[in-house]
Amino acid sequence: MRLFVVLFVSLLLSNCAMSKPPLEKINGVSFVASRDIVNETHTNPVVNVGANYAAIMPFGFLKNLDHPEITHNTERQWFGETRAGGKQYIEALRKKNIKIMVKPQIWVWNGEFTGNIKMTNEENWKALEVSYSSFILEYAELAQETKAEILCIGTELENFVKERPDYWHDLITKIKTIYKGKLTYAANWDEFKRTPFWGELDFIGVDAYFPVSEKQTPSIADCKIGWQKHKPVIKSISKTYDKPILFTEYGYRSVDFTGKEPWQSDHTLKSLNFEGQSNTTQALFEEFWDEDWFAGGFVWKWFHAHDKVGGDQDNQFTPQNKPVETVIQSFYKS
Incomplete structure (x- = not known):
């Protein structure tokens, strides 16, 4: 009997050791990056919605889709788009015990989709690689300096990744x-199945703009x-790469x-539908937030001046001062 108890306890301890603790x-x-220095007035609403993480998003700029030089960290940019601004935002959020993902992003003039960035010759590809390395390594240094929990190494850059895979593998090593x-990478919703370097990162990052309903509401x-x-x-990709x-x-x-x-951000859309926004968001939470292979996510998008954005006349993405903010709060605080 005593031997049986010892074996049972040993087996129980073994099973506990093999199971992963819940994340x-x-x-x-x-x-969102802005012109302004942020303070407690701007970070309190982040706490109030129940968030425990914030993505800080410095920016680099391209003149067009085949231009190889990324302009970044200049005096002409908004404060929040620069390294100094990113650091100040992080420090302000840290005071509220908010963890950080540093997520540098590229803006192509006229709002062209970054997934379509493509150089016309080898010389320009190499120049883009040098420029992108300068950009992302700048913010890798910031992430290390501020002890950010996560660094996102790129956002929706499918063609760049597809055309230059060796560069990206080398870049990850340098980072x-x-x-x-x-580390993660923010693949577009129709890109993540083909991203070649998930095995080298810690999270499979997806910008989750999946079509889920064709109904008006x-x-x-x-x-x-x-x-x-x-x-x-989505689950199968998680399983494939563990x-x-x-x-x-x-x-x-x-x-x-x-x-x-x-994914549509077209400003010509004039309709207002808060019920649809709330329902789609709640369905996403119900489908994913309890899955053990799902790490969580970052709602798009949250402006610093909470009392001046969103509201009953705003039809953009922000949940601020809309019914959907309560939906998010109910899941984030549960």
Whole structure:
């Protein structure tokens, strides 16, 4: 009998050692860069919504899709888009015990989609590689200096990744010599299945603008049904690489048909639909937040001046001062 008890206890301890402890969910906001220094007035609303993470987003700029030189960290940029601004934002959020993902992003003039960046010759590809390395390594240094928990090494750069895979593998190696925290990459919703370097990162990052409903005002049930064609694929990629999925961006506009093409940021859309925004967001939470292979995500997007944004006349992505803010708060604080 005594031998049986010893064996039973040994087996129990062995099983406990093999099981992974549950990860704290990343309940994040995408904290938009602005002209201003931020203070407690701007960080308190982040705490109030229940967020435990914020993505800090410095910017670099390209003149067009085939231009190889990224302009970054200059005096002509908004404060929050620079290294100094990023550091100040991080320090202000740290005072509220908010963890940090540093997520440098590229803006192509006229709002061209970054996934279509493509050089016309080898010389320019090499010049872009040099320029992008300068840009991302600058913020790898910032992430290490501020002990940011996560660094996102790029956002929606599918063509650049596809055309220059060796560069990206080498870049990740260089980043790891500077920054010692967790790494991810923000792949677009229709890109992540083809990203070649997930095995070298800590999170499979997805900007989760998946189409989930074609209805003018989708119900929660509609959206949950819509997720069933995407969710098994997302889960399978997580299983293939044995890495958790992180929604590096997620969110919906407060417009009609918000679940149809959630990536649309067209300012010509004039409709207002807060019910659709709330329902699509709640369905996403219900489908993903309890999954053990899902790390969490960063809602798109959160402005520093909480009392001056969003509200009942705003049809953009921000959840601030809209019914969906309560939906997010209910999950983030649960």
